[in-house]
Amino acid sequence: MDNCRKYKKIIHEYLNKERSDQIKKELDTHLLECISCKEYFDSMLILNNSLKRLKKDYTIDVKDAVMKEIEKQQSKPAINRKVYLRYAAAFACMVVVVGVYIMTGGFHNIQRDKNYNDTNKELSEVQNEETVFGITTAFDFENQDRSVLSPGYKMNQEDLSTYNYITDKNYDEIIGDITSVSDEFLILDVCTVTEKNELSFISYNIDTEKIAEKLNLKKDSNYKTDESASDNNEYVKLIIIYSD
Amino acid sequence: MDYSDEQLINMSIKGDTSAFGILVERYQNKAYAISIKIVQNHDDALDCVQDSFIKAFRNLGQFNFQSSFNTWLYRIVTNSSLDLLRKNKKYQNDVPIEKPLTDDDDEYFIQIEDEKSGVEDIVQSNETVLAVRRAINELSDDFKKVIILFEIEQLSLIEVSRILNVPVGTVKSRLFRARERLASILKEKGTF
Numbered sequence: 001m002d003n004c005r006k007y008k009k010i011i012h013e014y015l016n017k018e019r020s021d022q023i024k025k026e027l028d029t030h031l032l033e034c035i036s037c038k039e040y041f042d043s044m045l046i047l048n049n050s051l052k053r054l055k056k057d058y059t060i061d062v063k064d065a066v067m068k069e070i071e072k073q074q075s076k077p078a079i080n081r082k083v084y085l086r087y088a089a090a091f092a093c094m095v096v097v098v099g100v101y102i103m104t105g106g107f108h109n110i111q112r113d114k115n116y117n118d119t120n121k122e123l124s125e126v127q128n129e130e131t132v133f134g135i136t137t138a139f140d141f142e143n144q145d146r147s148v149l150s151p152g153y154k155m156n157q158e159d160l161s162t163y164n165y166i167t168d169k170n171y172d173e174i175i176g177d178i179t180s181v182s183d184e185f186l187i188l189d190v191c192t193v194t195e196k197n198e199l200s201f202i203s204y205n206i207d208t209e210k211i212a213e214k215l216n217l218k219k220d221s222n223y224k225t226d227e228s229a230s231d232n233n234e235y236v237k238l239i240i241i242y243s244d
Numbered sequence: 245m246d247y248s249d250e251q252l253i254n255m256s257i258k259g260d261t262s263a264f265g266i267l268v269e270r271y272q273n274k275a276y277a278i279s280i281k282i283v284q285n286h287d288d289a290l291d292c293v294q295d296s297f298i299k300a301f302r303n304l305g306q307f308n309f310q311s312s313f314n315t316w317l318y319r320i321v322t323n324s325s326l327d328l329l330r331k332n333k334k335y336q337n338d339v340p341i342e343k344p345l346t347d348d349d350d351e352y353f354i355q356i357e358d359e360k361s362g363v364e365d366i367v368q369s370n371e372t373v374l375a376v377r378r379a380i381n382e383l384s385d386d387f388k389k390v391i392i393l394f395e396i397e398q399l400s401l402i403e404v405s406r407i408l409n410v411p412v413g414t415v416k417s418r419l420f421r422a423r424e425r426l427a428s429i430l431k432e433k434g435t436f
Binding site for chain 1: 264416420423
C-alpha cells in the first residue's frame with residue numbers, strides 16, 4: 001500500500017514532466033504488477049490527454065480597441081484621477097467642517113444677536129409649559145438645535161437654577177450613572193471634565209436635587225455661578241432637563 | 245527591430261503608446277486563450293483581455309521587472325476573468341450536462357485532429373473531452389487556475405507559480421488534488 005502511495009506520487013510527477021525516463025521505466029514495471037495503480041495511471045492519462053485537447057490556438061485582434069481606449073483615457077483633462085480625488089476629498093472635508101460648525105453652533109455668535117430674543121422667549125415658554133406638558137412637549141429638544149442651550153450661550157440665567165455638586169466618582173462613572181437615569185431625565189449636554197469631580201447642574205426645575213440623589217452626588221458648599229464655571233475647566237457641567 | 249518586452253515597457257512608460265501596441269499584439273492570443281477557458285464566452289473573454297491590457301498599461305509604472313511582462317499580464321487576465329465569472333453567476337453552471345453541442349460552442353470547442361482514429365473513436369473521444377471541460381467548471385477557482393494554466397495552456401510549473409504568485413510546491417499539490425477531483429467527478433458522471 002505504501003508502495004502504491006509512492007507510485008501515485010510518481011505518476012503525478014510524471015504528468016508534471018518532472019520525472020526522468022529511468023523513473024518511468026520503474027513505474028511501468030510496477031504498473032505491470034499492480035492493477036490498482038494501472039487503473040489510476042490510465043484514468044490520469046486519459047484526463048491528461050483530454051485536457052491537452054482543450055488547448056486551442058486563437059487569433060484575435062484587440063489592439064485597436066485597446067489603443068483607442070488608452071488614447072481616450074489619455075485625452076481626458078489634465079487633472080488626473082489622484083488629483084481629482086484630492087480635490088473631492090478636500091471639498092468633502094470642507095462640507096463636513098462647515099456642517100459641523102453650523103450644527104454645533106459655530107455660527108452661533110453670528111446668529112446670537114438675531115436669535116437672542118427669540119430663544120429667550122422659547123426658553124420662557126418652555127419653563128412656563130413644562131409644569132403642565134413636560135419640557136419635551138413644549139420644546140422639541142430631540143429635533144431642535146441644542147446649541148441654543150450650550151454653556152457658551154447667554155441663557156437667561158435668572159430663569160435657571162444652578163447647582164454645584166461634589167462626587168467621588170470619576171467622569172466615566174458619572175456618565176454611566178447618568179445613562180442609567182436618562183430615561184427619566186433628558187441629559188442635554190456634558191460640558192467639561194473636572195479633576196475634582198465637581199458638577200454644576202443647570203436645570204429648569206427643582207428636580208435637580210432628585211437627579212443628584214439618583215447620581216449619589218453631594219452638594220458643594222463652594223458654590224460656583226455659571227459664569228465662573230464657563231471660565232473654569234475644572235468641573236463637569238450637565239444641562240439636564242427633567243422630562244416627566 | 246525586434247524590441248524586448250522590457251524595452252517596449254520602458255518606451256510605453258515614456259509615452260510611446262505604439263510600443264505598448266506591440267506588446268498587445270505579442271500576447272493578446274495567449275491572453276484570450278486563458279480567459280476563454282475561464283469565462284467560456286467569446287465576448288466576455290475579449291472584454292477581459294482588453295480590460296487586462298488597459299489595466300496593465302495604467303500600472304506599467306509599478307511594474308518592477310521582477311517577473312516577465314507576460315507572467316504579470318496573465319495574472320491580470322486570470323484574475324479579471326475569475327472576477328467576471330463570479331460577477332456573472334449565469335456562467336457558473338454554463339454548460340448543462342444535457343445541453344447538446346451547437347455551433348455556439350465553437351469558440352471553446354475541442355478540435356479532434358487524430359488522423360489515426362476512426363469516426364467512432366473521434367466521437368467517443370470528443371464526448372470525453374467535453375465531459376472533462378464540464379468537469380472543470382465544477383472545480384474551485386484555485387484548482388481551475390492550475391488546470392487551465394498548466395494542463396491546458398501547458399505553461400511550466402514555474403510560470404504557473406509566478407502567475408498565481410504561489411510556491412511551485414503549492415502548484416504541484418493543487419495539480420495533484422485538482423486531477424483527483426476531476427477524475428472523481430468524471431467517475432461520478434460515468435465518463436471513467
